[in-house]
Amino acid sequence: EPEVTQTPSHQVTQMGQEVILRCVPISNHLYFYWYRQILGQKVEFLVSFYNNEISEKSEIFDDQFSVERPDGSNFTLKIRSTKLEDSAMYFCASSEFRLAGTGELFFGEGSRLTVL
């Protein structure tokens, strides 16, 4: 069964360092997303991406964050200068159809980021 894959599964970094989280969405999907979940809290939307550009972003997704689809398969999230409060599980997700039309959203297993 096709799945969304994420790397690394866990990354520990020092405050102020740059981090890149990588995702390979399901191959025929057109819509890509990043979410995060701070330990014990609910899932929060970061950004959605369609047709090689950001379609929407949340207040969390400030200038320290960026996304890129450098080739036909990878979708990356970069945090330029990490802060302690960036420690969370980051989930990549993808969908074939628009979510408004009950398009199913498939999540990856997540990348746990720990900022020291």
Place this chain on the structure above:
Amino acid sequence: KNQVEQSPQSLIILEGKNCTLQCNYTVSPFSNLRWYKQDTGRGPVSLTIMTFSENTKSNGRYTATLDADTKQSSLHITASQLSDSASYICVVFNYGGSQGNLIFGKGTKLSVKP
């Protein structure tokens, strides 16, 4: 304010028993409601997606109901198994809304004991 509230926050049941999880939402306009299962430290996995015109939807031992008039949904788990231990998240799509349109609840943490 668009919100999704789930109850109970946590629940412990014995293997083989049934249980029902609740979701109330104030999201408007509403497009669809989703239930996800999230194992600890894993990504959410979709269980059901319902539009406003659907009242009931089943996926194996999971049955979701939706009352769009009262803005309530429930997830019923039949004959629970140890592998059902997880968090169950109710998610509502806010048609025309911002913040990515999906409004997540905090989840109900279910523990199934032998």
